[in-house]
Amino acid sequence: MSTEAKFGTNVAINGSRLWDSLMEMAKIGATPKGGVCRLALTDLDKQGRDLFVQWCRDAGCTITVDAIGNIFARRPGRNNALPPILMGSHLDSQPTGGKFDGVYGVLAGLEVVRTLNDLNYQTEAPIEVVAWTNEEGSRFAPAMVASGVFAGTFDLEYGLSRKDLDGKTMGEELARIGYAGDAPIRGRELGAYFEAHIEQGPILEAEDKTIGVVTDCQGQRWYEITFTGQEAHAGPTPMSRRRDALLGAARVVEAVNRIGLEHAPYACATVGLMQIHPNSRNVIPGRVFFTVDFRHPDDAVLAEMDAKLRDAVARVAQETGLETEFEQIWYYAPVKFDAGCVEAVRGAVAELGYSNRDMVSGAGHDACYLARVTPTSMIFIPCVDGISHNEIEHAHPEWCEAGCNVLLRAVVAKADAT
């Protein structure tokens, strides 16, 4: 039986309750400019976690916390031997973060539970709302570390030993705030994972679409490049005799941009950091260090971009007489979300009649790691002007409500399909 048959089109989550919860949570770590600063494993993060746990208990859920502080709130199903359907995101924020990034996916999950309680509706499989620890990677690098540990990408010891700038580890801080749990971190069978999130880009709003059906997560390749030429006086050194490291870097910046444009619309190619030595106005730059960030959802295209970059760097080095150090420092394979989960989202959107389009996530999310261990997909809602990681980040209440309605139907369809 489809959820439409069970629910009809008029069954819906409580949009104002969801909005009130978002605004209540945003008071914890509220900043003067209307944003949120709730860094992972600080006292404010503990307050946010405590409030979430309290709300989940009030909604009748059982709480477990694993060794890296991931919180799971479980609502039983008719058959509790079945693997649970998970939904969630993260409660931590950037230092100048907004009210929606991450917290929306967690509280949308809670609103699904509250709605099912109101309806007195029991799913076949149990469902769980999850809040992943330290998604942002701002206080402790890297990002998405706890969902990465959960998915087996990182060791638990690696996760717990991540340090902040004061030398405090995640393990110490988890213990200090009382969220070093004892639930096993691996080995639990899962039915599926759904993550609702703001888009963090401008496409949905610009096209006047309410829902993004997320089919893929972009792959990434990060590089560090150093060109070495020779420092020399800017006056007496003729142009023909120069080995200008910045000229070489500039030509690679141009090439990186061209590579991005050649693989439109999905490719992103960025030089975001550059250090010039000695960085003096009357000295020809002798050494330049810079970074390249490539993203694309198709691994083969990402490999093609890689080959073009290597060619460009070799050609420029030859033209300019520079020595080159070239290293790919990070590779993150593209993720294709599960066809069944994407269909569950699509089906929900169709039942509800929301305008929508397929999307590729340009940012990393906990869902990108979860996809390695369980069928996964994501639901995007617009955010105003595509702005996030910013105190002015905003999503209208009707967008929040729509995404949560989709989440409700997708989760129930999956929980009852088993």
Ligand SMILES: [Zn+2]
């Ligand atoms: Zn996020």
